[in-house]
Amino acid sequence: MARRYASKLTWDDVTPREAYLNRRQIMAGGAALAGATLMTRGVQAAQDAWDLTPNTLEQITSYNNFYEFGTGKEDPARHAHMMTTAPWSIQIDGMVDSPGTYSLEDIIAGQTIEERIYRLRCVERWSLVVPWNGFELSDLLERVGVQDRARYVAFETLARPEEMLGLRVPVIDWPYREGLRLDEAMHPLTILATGLYGQPMPNQNGAPIRLVVPWKYGYKSIKSIVRITLTDEQPVTAWNAYAPNEYGFYSNVNPNRAHPRWSQEFERRIGGGLFARNIETLMFNGYEDEVAHLYDGMDLIEFH
Amino acid sequence: MMRRNQILSRPALMQRLNNALRRIPPWLLYVLGAAYGGWLFYLAATGGLGVEPINTLERLYGEITLQLIVLGLAVTPLRRHAGVNLMPMRRAIGVLAFFFLGAHLLVWAVLDVQRVSAMWADILERPYVTIGMAGFLLLLPLGLTSNNWAVHKLGAATWRKLHKLVYPAAILGAVHFIWLTKGFQWEPLIYLTIILGLLALRIRPAKPRID
Known part of the structure; x- marks a missing residue:
């Protein structure tokens, strides 16, 4: 069922295609002018932590963490074109009524693709606002039939060494894996995104289909999904397995729980330039009203 | 070409190289180094370093610092084992390393963390x-004494002993890089390996002093 979540913003708030293309021309055209524009934007972002003006397509597609293509922020934009995204299929298995390998077309068929303008908060303290296009994960899960015993959903990213150069380095234990508790997965904010800015998902952002869980740190929103498993045990997740004290299973955005290497009290919105002001990080990334009830009675410091 | 190669033996080649190196005036290195630092800042301010220039600039300044420290540590082994004499530019290399370290620290404090309370929290x-x-504090006295007046005032022996602080500082710098990296990555480990290797080359069996 689509349209359960209503953002205060509408598609009209998305920067029109002409405008963001223009912005890029300005950037290229006059360095000084661009510098001034960036400085003004920085001040604006600091004034309003709730500001939900989407970042430009260039910003969203040029600064990415997708370690399968390298650990540099520009590496995904540089190398992700090597990834074959069609044909694409997802293996859905575990505690479901209709397990199997579904083609992407099959998965999307019948779903209402809607726009969701979400904040994206990286654990490294930078953030973006992205106009995603996608559908609720619960709609897919209901279609394949979740069995009563299932408590968690596990996800896996494509791991194709000949197309993903970063896999040569054992940065983490490949393939990339993530997971959600079933109630988190069924929450109307949780979507499978197939595009952004009304275009098919760029490869570096997790083409052709990725998870978006806006109240959790960015690494929970797993990219280029090839497998979804319903299970009754908390699944192994990539960063949690690498450093459990740094990356918890829940990984809810929480300014009160400091990551051992980064304080999480503030963040910096991409696009503010060299003099961007930091802004305060919001509990659950600003989605507290929508999701806090999922964690009633839970110690969010212990279960970080 | 053949004739020249035959004429120039290896020591003669080194002699030529070293003569050429000696003719590079130190002020030129200072000017080039500072200009490069300024150029990177200009790029960051005008969109030339991508959409998140603060972290990019901070990281670039930090990496240049490490590279210059590595180069500085290589001066003695290069002279001893390869016959290449970078001695005339060693001070410039060290001072520039300190300059980029200061720039790295300033970008971190002013542009990245932005608040004094957050800086303290990070440090602690x-x-x-x-x-x-800690690495910066070790290098601070070295930066302040990289001038003839200080060498004279301290005396060459004391000065040389003081400047051995660059050894632990270099290791701290590489460990700092390893520790801030997410997941397993080669680059910071390569820095640490090179630094440890350059330090190991300094360990010599004790022998009677001739000079």
């Missing part, structure tokens, strides 16, 4: 920041 609670700051 985040081991990689603690280590980086």
Whole structure:
């Protein structure tokens, strides 16, 4: 069922295609002018932590963490074109009524693709606002039939060494894996995104289909999904397995729980330039009203 | 070409190289180094370093610092084992390393963390920041005494002993880089390996002093 979540913003708030293309021309055209524009934007972002003006397509597609293509922020934009995204299929298995390998077309068929303008908060303290296009994960899960015993959903990213150069380095234990508790997965904010800015998902952002869980740190929103498993045990997740004290299973955005290497009290919105002001990080990334009830009675410091 | 190669033996080649190196005036290195630092800042301010220039600039300044420290540590082994004499530019290399370290620290404090309270929290609670700051404190007296007046005042022996602080500082710098990196990555490990290797080359069996 689509349209359960209503953002205060509408598609009209998305920067029109002409405008963001223009912005890029300005950037290229006059360095000084661009510098001034960036400085003004920085001040604006600091004034309003709730500001939900989407970042430009260039910003969203040029600064990415997708370690399968390298650990540099520009590496995904540089190398992700090597990834074959069609044909694409997802293996859905575990505690479901209709397990199997579904083609992407099959998965999307019948779903209402809607726009969701979400904040994206990286654990490294930078953030973006992205106009995603996608559908609720619960709609897919209901279609394949979740069995009563299932408590968690596990996800896996494509791991194709000949197309993903970063896999040569054992940065983490490949393939990339993530997971959600079933109630988190069924929450109307949780979507499978197939595009952004009304275009098919760029490869570096997790083409052709990725998870978006806006109240959790960015690494929970797993990219280029090839497998979804319903299970009754908390699944192994990539960063949690690498450093459990740094990356918890829940990984809810929480300014009160400091990551051992980064304080999480503030963040910096991409696009503010060299003099961007930091802004305060919001509990659950600003989605507290929508999701806090999922964690009633839970110690969010212990279960970080 | 053949004739020249035959004429120039290896020591003669080194002689030529070293003569050429000696003719490079130190002020030129200072000017080039400072200009490069300024150029990177200009790029960052005008969109030339991508959409998140603060972290990019901070990281670039930090990496240049490490590279210059490596180069500085290579001066003695290069002279001893390869016959290449970078001695005339060693001070410039060291001072520039300190300059980029200062720039790295300023970008971190002013542009990245932005608040004094957050800086203190980082220094006290985040081991990689603690280590980086310790490395800076070790290098601070070296930066301040990299001039003829200080060498004269301290005496050559004391000065040389003081400047051995660059050894632990270099290790701290590399560990700082390893610690701030997410997941397993080669680059910071390569820095640490090179630094440890350059330090190992200094260990010599004790022998009677001739000079």
